[in-house]
Amino acid sequence: MSSAFESIQKGLMEAIEFAEGNTKGATVHKFDAVDVKEVRHNVDMTQTEFASTFGISLGTLRHWERGDRTPRGPALVLLNVLAKEPQAVIRALS
Numbered sequence: 114m115s116s117a118f119e120s121i122q123k124g125l126m127e128a129i130e131f132a133e134g135n136t137k138g139a140t141v142h143k144f145d146a147v148d149v150k151e152v153r154h155n156v157d158m159t160q161t162e163f164a165s166t167f168g169i170s171l172g173t174l175r176h177w178e179r180g181d182r183t184p185r186g187p188a189l190v191l192l193n194v195l196a197k198e199p200q201a202v203i204r205a206l207s
Contacts, residue, residue, distance in 0.1 A: 147184065147192040149177040156199045166206065167191060 131139050153163045153174075160178070164171040169188065176182040184192055195202050 144189050144193050147189065147196055149174065149184065149192060152192055152196050152199075153178070156195065156203070166203075167195070 127139070153160065156163065158166065160171060160174055163169070164174045173182070177184055183189075191202070
């Protein structure tokens with residue numbers, strides 16, 4: 114077997130074990146829930162400004178703020194960083 118196949122096979126077996134509840138040796142990243150409206154208010158932006166600045170659709174932002182949906186994945190990471198270090202993110206994007 115090729116080393117590429119063996120690597121893929123190993124990853125698949127690890128994924129199956131993780132799905133079955135064996136998280137030993139797995140690195141699991143969990144991010145805190147974020148009050149999106151509070152984060153937006155802390156950076157003193159309107160919904161339109163916030164959505165435009167951080168690449169979020171205005172509709173999605175409104176859903177998050179109403180609680181109809183919750184941010185996940187990279188959006189949740191971005192919002193967690195904004196909640197803790199908003200000026201760092203704003204400087205990085207300027």
